[in-house]
Amino acid sequence: MINVTVVTNTPTTPHQFAIPLSDGGLLTPLEELTQQVLDLHKADKAPGSAARVLVGQNIALVVGVGSQYKPRDFAAAAVRAASDKAPLVLVASSAEEVKAFAEGAILGQKTPARFKKDSKSDLDVQIVFQEKVDISKEVSVAGTIVAIRELVNMPANELWPNRLAQEAKAMAKGLPIDVEIWDEKRLHKERCGGILGVGKGSVRPPRLVKLTYRGGGKHIALVGKGITFDTGGLSLKPPLSMIGMKYDMAGAASVLGAIVGAAQLGVKANITAFMCLAENMPSGEATRPGDVLTMRNGKTVEVLNTDAEGRLVLGDGLSLASELSPDHIVDIATLTGAASVALGKRYAGLMGHGAAIELAKKASSVADEQLWEMPLPEELREILKSDTADMVNSRIGAPAGGMLVGGLFLSEFVAKDASWAHLDIASSANNDGSPYSVYPSGATGVMIRTLIEMARHS
Numbered sequence: 001m002i003n004v005t006v007v008t009n010t011p012t013t014p015h016q017f018a019i020p021l022s023d024g025g026l027l028t029p030l031e032e033l034t035q036q037v038l039d040l041h042k043a044d045k046a047p048g049s050a051a052r053v054l055v056g057q058n059i060a061l062v063v064g065v066g067s068q069y070k071p072r073d074f075a076a077a078a079v080r081a082a083s084d085k086a087p088l089v090l091v092a093s094s095a096e097e098v099k100a101f102a103e104g105a106i107l108g109q110k111t112p113a114r115f116k117k118d119s120k121s122d123l124d125v126q127i128v129f130q131e132k133v134d135i136s137k138e139v140s141v142a143g144t145i146v147a148i149r150e151l152v153n154m155p156a157n158e159l160w161p162n163r164l165a166q167e168a169k170a171m172a173k174g175l176p177i178d179v180e181i182w183d184e185k186r187l188h189k190e191r192c193g194g195i196l197g198v199g200k201g202s203v204r205p206p207r208l209v210k211l212t213y214r215g216g217g218k219h220i221a222l223v224g225k226g227i228t229f230d231t232g233g234l235s236l237k238p239p240l241s242m243i244g245m246k247y248d249m250a251g252a253a254s255v256l257g258a259i260v261g262a263a264q265l266g267v268k269a270n271i272t273a274f275m276c277l278a279e280n281m282p283s284g285e286a287t288r289p290g291d292v293l294t295m296r297n298g299k300t301v302e303v304l305n306t307d308a309e310g311r312l313v314l315g316d317g318l319s320l321a322s323e324l325s326p327d328h329i330v331d332i333a334t335l336t337g338a339a340s341v342a343l344g345k346r347y348a349g350l351m352g353h354g355a356a357i358e359l360a361k362k363a364s365s366v367a368d369e370q371l372w373e374m375p376l377p378e379e380l381r382e383i384l385k386s387d388t389a390d391m392v393n394s395r396i397g398a399p400a401g402g403m404l405v406g407g408l409f410l411s412e413f414v415a416k417d418a419s420w421a422h423l424d425i426a427s428s429a430n431n432d433g434s435p436y437s438v439y440p441s442g443a444t445g446v447m448i449r450t451l452i453e454m455a456r457h458s
Contacts, residue, residue, distance in 0.1 A: 001106070001109075001112070001120070001121075001143060001146065002079065002105065002106060002109050002121050002122070002123040002124070002125055003122075003123070003124050003125065004102050004105050004106060004125045004127065004135065004139060005124075005125070005126055005127070006098055006102075006126075006127045006129055006132055006133050006135060007126045007127070007128055007129075008128070008129065008130060008131065008132070009128070010089060010091075010128050011087055011089065011126060013086075013087075014057045014058055014086050015058055015059075015086050015087045015088070015089050015126075016058065016059040016060075016061055016082050016083065016086050016087065016088045016089065017058060017059075017060060017061065017088075017089040017090075017091070018060075018061040018063050018074070018075075018078035018081075018082075018088065018089070018090055019033070019060055019061070019062055019063065020063055020064075020065045020069055020074050021038070021043055021044075021045050021062050021063065021064050021065065022045060022064075022065050022066065022067065022069055023045055023066060023067045026038075026062070027065070027069060028091065030055070030060065032053075032055045032056075032060075033053060033055070033060060033062065037053060038051070038053075038062065041053050041062070043062040043064075044064050045064045045065070045066060046064045046066060047064055047065055047066040047073065047077070047436075047437075048063075048064060048073070048077045048080075048435070048436055048437075049063070049064035049077075050062065050063045050064070050077060050078070050080070050081030052081070059083075059086070061078055061081050061082060061088075063077045063078050063081065064077070065077075070368065070437075071092075071097045071100035071101055071104060072100045072101075072103055072104035072107070072368065072437075072438055073104060073368075073437050073438060074101075074104065075090055075100070075101040075102075075103075075104030075105045075108060075125075076104040076105065076107055076108025076435075076437065076438040077108065078090065078105070078108075079104075079105050079108040079109055079121075079123060079125065080108055080109075080110070080435055080440075082123055083123075084121060084122050084123050087124040087125070087126050088105075088123060088124070088125045088126070089126050089127075089128060090105070090125065090126070090127050090128065091127075091128045091129075092127055092128065092129045095129070095131075095133045098127050098129050098133040098135065099133065099135055099138045101125075101127050102125075102127060102135040102138045102139055102142070103138045103139075103141075103142045103438075104438055105125045105127075106138075106139060106142035106143060106146060107142050107145060107146070107438035107439075107445075108435070108438050108440070109121050109123070109146065109440065110435075110440050110441075111146060111149045111150055111153060111440050111442055111443065112146070112150055113150070113153065114150065114154065114158075115155070115158075137264065137265055140261075140264045141261040141264055141265060141449075141452070144171070144257055144260050144261050144264065144448075145257055145261070145445040145448050145449070146445070147171065147257075148253050148254070148256065148257035148443070148445050148448060149440070149442065149443040149444065149445045150443075151164075151167060151253050151443075152246075152247055152249065152250050152253050152429070152430075152442075152443035152445075153246075153442050153443045154246065155246055156228055156229035156245075156246045156279070159228055159246070159249070160202075160204040160228050160229075160279055161199065161204060161205065161206050161207040161226070161228055161277035161278055161279060162181075162183075162204065162205070162207055163228075164207070164209075164226060164228055164249060164252070164253075164275070164277055165181045165207045165209045165275070165277060166181075168209050168211065168256050168275060169181065169209075171256060171260050172211060172259075172260060172263075175213075175260060175263040175264065176213060176214065176215075176263055177211050177212065177213050177259060177260070177263050178211070178212040178213075179209065179210070179211055179212075180209070180210040180211075180212075181207060181208075181209055182207060182208040182209075182210070183205065183207060184196065184199075184205040184206060184207075186208075187206060187207075187208060190208075190296065190320075191294070191295075191296050192208065192295075192296050192316040192320075193293040193294040193295050193296070193316070194293055194295050194296070194301070194312035194313050194314075194315045194316040195208060195276055195277075195278055195312070195313045195316050195317075196293075197287045197291070197293040197303065197312060198227070198233075198278040198280055198287065198306075198309040198312050198313050199277075199278030199279060199280075200285050200286060200287060201233055201234070201280065201281040201282055201283045201285055201286025201287065202278070202279040202280070202281040202283070203281075203283075204228075204279050206277055206278035206279075206313075207275075207277040207278075208274060208275065208276055208277065208316075208317070208320075209252075209256075209273075209274070209275035209277065210272065210273070210274055210275075210320075211255075211256070211259050211271075211272070211273040211274075211275070212271070212272050212273075213259050213262060213263050213269075213270065213271040213272075213273075214270050215262065215263070215266065215267050215268050215269050215270060215271070216268050216269070216270065217268040217269045217270065217458070218269055218270065218326075218327040218328070218458040219269070219270040219271075219272070219324070219326040219327050219328075220269055220270070220271055220272075220326055220327060220328045220329075220330065220454060220455050220458045221271075221272045221273075221274070221321035221324055221326040221328070221329045221330070222255040222258060222259065222271065222272070222273040222274070222321075222330050222331070222332070222451060223255065223273075223274045223276065223314060223317035223318055223320075223321050223329070223330070223331040223332070224251035224252035224253070224254055224255035224256070224273070224274070224275050224276065224317075224331070224332050224333065225248070225249070225251035225252060225276060225310040225313055225314050225331075225332070225333030225334065225335065226249040226251065226252025226253070226275050226276055226277035226278070226313070227245075227248035227249055227277075227278055227279065227280050227309060227310060227313070228246070228248070228249050228277065228278070228279045229245050229246055229248065229279050229280070229281070230242075230245040230248040230280045230307070230309065230310075231245070231280055231281055231282060232280065232282075232306060232307035233280045233281065233282055233286050233287060233306030233307060233309060234282050234286050234287070234288055234289060234306050235289060235305050235306040235307040236282055236307075237307060244430060244432070247334060247429055247430045247443065248280075248310070248334050249277070250334050250425060250429035250430070250443065251310075251331070251332040251333035251334060251335075251423075251425065251429075252275035252276060252277060253443075254332050254425070254429075254445070254446075254447055254448050254451065255273040255274070255275060255332060255451070256273065256275060257445060257448040257451075258271075258273070258448050258451035258452050258455070259271050259273045261448060261449075261452045262452050262455050262456070265452065265456075267452065267455050267456050268456075269455040269456065269458050270326075271455055272321065272324060272326065274317040274320055274321060276313035276314060276316060276317040277313075278309070278313055280306070280307075280309045286306070287303055287306055288303075288306075289303060289304055289305065289306060290302065290303070290304070290388075291303050292388060292389045293312065295312075295315045295316055295319060295413070296315070296316040296319035296320060297315075297319040297322070297413055299315075299390045299391070299412060299413075300389035300390045300391075301315070301386075301389055301390065301391055301392065301393050302386040302388045302389040302391070302392045302393070303392075303393050304392045304393060304394055304395065304396055305393060305394035305396055307394075308393045308394035308406075309393075310333050310334070310335050310406075311335065311393055311406055311409045311410055312393060314331055314333055314335075314410055314413075315409070315410065315412070315413045316413075317331065318331055318410060318413035318414055319413050321414075322413065322414050322415060322418065327419060327458060328354075328355065328356045328359060328419045328420070328421070328454070328458055329356065329414055329418055329419065329420045329421070330356060330360070330420070330421045330422075330423065330451065330454060331410065331420075331421075331422050331423065332422075332423040332425060332447060332451070333422075333423070333424060333425065333426075334424075334425055334426040334429050334430075335403070335406045335422075335424045335426055336402050336403045336406045336424060336426055337402070337426060338399070338401075338402030338403040338406075338426075339403045339424040339425075339426040339427045340426055340427040341402075342374070342403055343372055343427050344427060345427055345428065345431070345432075345433065346370050346427070346428055346436075347370045347371065347372045347427060347428060348364075348369070348370065348371050348372070348423050348424060348425045348427070348428050348446060348447055349371075349372060349374045349403055349407075349423070349424035349427075350371050350372060350373045350374065350421060350422070350423060350424075351373070351374050351375070351376050351403075351404070351407035351421075351422045351424070352376075352407070352411075352420040352421040352422050353376070353411075353416070353418070353419075353420060354417070354418055354419035354420055355419040356419040356420050356421035356454075357373065357421055359419075359421070359454050359457065359458065360421045360423070360450065360454060361373070362453075362457065363450045363451075363453035363454040363456075363457060364447075364450045364453075366453045366457075367449035367450045367452075367453050368437075369446060369447060369449060369450045370428070371423070371447075371450065374403060374404060374407070375404065376404060376407050376408055376411060377401065377404060377408075380400070380401050380404055380405050380408055381408050383395045383398050383405050383408075384405065384408060384409060384412075390412075391409070391412065393409065403424055406424065407422050407424070410422055421454075423447055423450075425446055425447055428444060428446045428447075429443065429444060429446060430442065430443060430444065431443075431444050
């Protein structure tokens with residue numbers, strides 16, 4: 001983890017200092033950085049770009065910010081451009097900017113890898129401001145998000161349902177969070193047929209982790225999809241589609257990060273988080289296409305596609321959340337490939353009904369995360385009808401509105417008048433391109449800050 005401190009004076013030793021370059025020019029003019037020098041070093045105003053210019057004994061990092069200066073993004077880009085060999089200096093103009101710099105600096109770093117030597121950065125970031133500012137909470141929460149990214153990046157042979165459950169318990173240690181881990185026997189007792197049905201093909205059985213934080217105020221329930229690896233089950237994915245399926249537990253990791261972050265901040269809300277964990281594998285014990293599962297709320301589901309498994313584990317989690325009658329319910333999942341088709345690589349899809357929809361929009365705006373509301377068209381509900389059970393989990397050969405059909409399926413596990421938001425992060429949980437904004441390559445931890453803001457303002 002990089003080290004971030006607030007200082008009142010610029011260091012006298014050689015250092016790197018970052019300067020934002022916008023469409024209108026340098027936001028902090030410097031005599032040595034003439035237009036000729038900027039052109040010579042190919043300084044670019046495009047967001048995230050950076051040019052290194054020698055200024056005396058120091059290095060100026062000219063960081064592009066485009067038409068809109070965002071302190072978090074600027075700090076993140078500066079960290080990515082900086083060398084570990086000298087301190088990175090950021091000059092803030094307000095206490096709010098100090099905190100944004102601290103958050104962006106930590107979030108912008110490359111995610112450490114447990115199985116790769118020398119993957120951690122030793123960069124020293126010094127934020128210069130006229131007075132000391134407490135950045136401990138920003139540093140703690142940003143550090144938690146980095147830890148969640150590291151967890152999501154872990155290979156499936158090192159992270160299975162029970163191991164993820166134990167990781168959740170370890171992350172909650174020392175915080176006012178109660179942790180319950182339900183094994184397969186408890187899942188049977190609690191009638192969680194969706195989670196059991198998805199996990200029965202694996203030698204590593206499923207789990208449900210229930211995390212409870214009592215901060216006072218309104219009650220928000222979070223439900224996360226946690227498929228530690230998704231082969232597609234007996235509806236086996238082709239090889240190319242199986243690459244990256246270790247990321248299919250990002251939803252469960254996100255609710256873990258959100259409740260831990262909320263506890264670190266002392267958010268005045270009551271939060272219950274459900275991590276629905278299973279490994280979707282083909283075997284002689286696996287759920288077959290055509291099998292019928294009985295879910296926690298008593299509804300029966302004919303499984304036509306074992307690769308539409310995320311909605312099955314979420315159905316049980318949403319049922320458990322609904323039984324608590326919270327003020328808001330939010331589920332988050334890498335649910336559908338259709339989300340990427342519709343929204344590209346950076347937006348999360350938002351569906352649902354009630355007050356949670358506007359709450360999610362406002363929270364994502366505060367967190368500066370990209371969210372787009374999608375409809376739940378009633379005419380598509382016909383796709384879910386079954387002659388054998390209450391509904392099917394998917395209709396083979398009916399690709400229209402795939403993301404929306406996933407949302408419609410989940411709506412069967414919340415009350416029609418509930419305040420409920422469904423976040424499909426299949427397109428944004430993993431960044432397989434270059435870093436952007438505060439997101440590195442690999443797991444992004446997207447929507448964790450939005451979930452925390454939803455709890456804060458619920």
